[in-house]
Amino acid sequence: xxxxxxxxxxxxxxxxxxxxxxxxxxxxxxxxxxxxxxxxxxxxxxxxxxxxxxxxxxxxxxxxxxxxxxxxxxxxxxxxxxxxxxxxxxxxxxxxxxxxxxxxxxxxxxxxxxxxxxxxxxxxxxxxxxxxxxxxxxxxxxxxxxxxxxxxxxxxxxxxxxxxxxxxxxxxxxxxxxxxxxxxxxxxxxxxxxxxxxxxxxxxxxxxxxxxxxxxxxxxxxxxxxxxxxxxxxxxxxxxxxxxxxxxxxxxxxxxxxxxxxxxxxxxxxxxxxxxxxxxxxxxxxxxxxxxxxxxxxxxxxxxxxxxxxxxxxxxxxxxxxxxxxxxxxxxxxxxxxxxxxxxxxxxxxxxxxxxxxxxxxxxxxxxxxxxxxxxxxxxxxxxxxxxxx
Numbered sequence: 300x301x302x303x304x305x306x307x308x309x310x311x312x313x314x315x316x317x318x319x320x321x322x323x324x325x326x327x328x329x330x331x332x333x334x335x336x337x338x339x340x341x342x343x344x345x346x347x348x349x350x351x352x353x354x355x356x357x358x359x360x361x362x363x364x365x366x367x368x369x370x371x372x373x374x375x376x377x378x379x380x381x382x383x384x385x386x387x388x389x390x391x392x393x394x395x396x397x398x399x400x401x402x403x404x405x406x407x408x409x410x411x412x413x414x415x416x417x418x419x420x421x422x423x424x425x426x427x428x429x430x431x432x433x434x435x436x437x438x439x440x441x442x443x444x445x446x447x448x449x450x451x452x453x454x455x456x457x458x459x460x461x462x463x464x465x466x467x468x469x470x471x472x473x474x475x476x477x478x479x480x481x482x483x484x485x486x487x488x489x490x491x492x493x494x495x496x497x498x499x500x501x502x503x504x505x506x507x508x509x510x511x512x513x514x515x516x517x518x519x520x521x522x523x524x525x526x527x528x529x530x531x532x533x534x535x536x537x538x539x540x541x542x543x544x545x546x547x548x549x550x551x552x553x554x555x556x557x558x559x560x561x562x563x564x565x566x567x568x569x570x571x572x573x574x575x576x577x578x579x580x581x582x583x584x585x586x587x588x589x590x591x592x593x594x595x596x597x598x599x600x601x602x603x604x605x606x607x608x609x610x611x612x613x614x615x616x617x618x619x620x621x622x623x624x625x626x627x628x629x630x631x632x633x634x635x636x637x638x639x640x641x642x643x644x645x646x647x648x649x650x651x652x653x654x655x656x657x658x659x660x661x662x663x664x665x666x667x668x669x670x671x672x673x674x675x676x677x678x679x680x681x682x683x684x685x686x687x688x689x
Contacts, residue, residue, distance in 0.1 A: 337379060346391060353391065356384050428531040430542050433523035434556075436573060437549030440580065441529070456584045458541045464591030465537035471594060473644035475603040478622050481633045482590030483537070483640035489583040490544060496579060497547045500572065504554035507563050521557045536642045548580065593625050604634065607660050631665035 340355035363369050363377045370381060404413040432438050443457020465486060471479035508518050533539055555573055558564040593599065599618055606615030607629075622629070632638045635658065639645075 351387055353387055429528050430531055431526045431528045432549050433526045434549050434552040436552045437545055440548055441545045456588045458545045461584045461587050462533055462538035462541045464588050466535035467591050467595050469535045477604055477629045477634045478594055480640055486587045487641055493580055497551050501551055504558055518561045521553050
């Protein structure tokens with residue numbers, strides 16, 4: 300049936316005959332249906348907007364990918380999915396390369412701005428870290444003492460040596476060494492107790508001075524006429540913790556000698572409290588240095604949590620045995636990571652299966668600890684009963 304059209308020149312309607320003679324037949328629009336969508340596996344965290352899962356597709360195509368002859372057969376029903384998989388993997392590689400190139404910056408950030416991160420310098424100290432000491436006792440506490448040539452004096456482990464030991468243990472934590480974690484945790488715990496002891500003695504001394512001030516006597520705290528300033532430059536956070544301890548000890552000694560000078564304490568009292576406090580600190584230093592001395596042996600530097608896994612590396616089993624003989628079994632809560640040192644270089648990524656295996660080892664260690672504790676309690680109870688029967 301002919302259609303009616305409007306003449307562009309006159310704006311009038313043309314007759315049927317004129318239409319047939321001068322206008323072509325209007326072509327009708329033909330709708331071409333789309334092909335059936337390709338099926339593919341999806342996952343929630345897919346990098347693609349349609350949820351495409353490369354890992355799951357590889358599982359579905361496992362048999363196809365294992366047969367090279369099928370990969371070239373275009374008639375294979377899985378051929379198209381294989382081509383799509385290759386394309387998606389290429390897309391993902393490009394996305395990763397783009398992400399790395401832009402340093403993961405927001406798309407609004409220009410590339411030249413993103414790569415500027417490569418030239419960003421590391422953080423450095425703006426000046427020199429220093430520590431001023433007023434007393435010989437604190438200076439010796441920091442320096443320590445080596446064995447004299449005649450071997451008449453016992454060596455003393457000082458703060459400088461302990462700071463180096465703590466740095467070594469801190470570095471070993473980067474190897475996932477649970478005994479290094481244990482050594483740092485023990486140091487943190489014992490140093491905290493020493494800090495409390497020093498704080499108490501300092502508070503008592505200041506209270507004694509305040510009491511005199513309330514009565515009208517104002518006493519100044521003794522200080523060195525020529526305090527010695529030492530440059531620190533420690534390479535780990537634990538070194539600065541040692542410096543803080545030494546300065547607290549220095550102030551403690553100054554206060555005690557002030558009380559002695561002002562006749563608020565006797566010579567014997569001051570000598571005793573300084574000696575006792577010094578022994579407590581040195582005991583902590585000795586324990587920390589012991590962890591360093593054994594764990595930094597060449598054959599022990601490779602110790603890590605994986606060495607504790609049953610039927611593992613024979614050399615690892617030897618390291619575990621040696622460590623257990625020197626320090627005792629590693630506490631389960633330390634091994635599992637439930638207890639962690641204040642500062643650590645541990646940045647190890649492990650799979651879920653490895654995590655489960657290490658948890659099994661940790662549970663076994665905890666079970667043995669409880670059995671040992673129960674056995675010790677039973678023995679103590681037996682001794683108590685025997686004492687009553689005597």
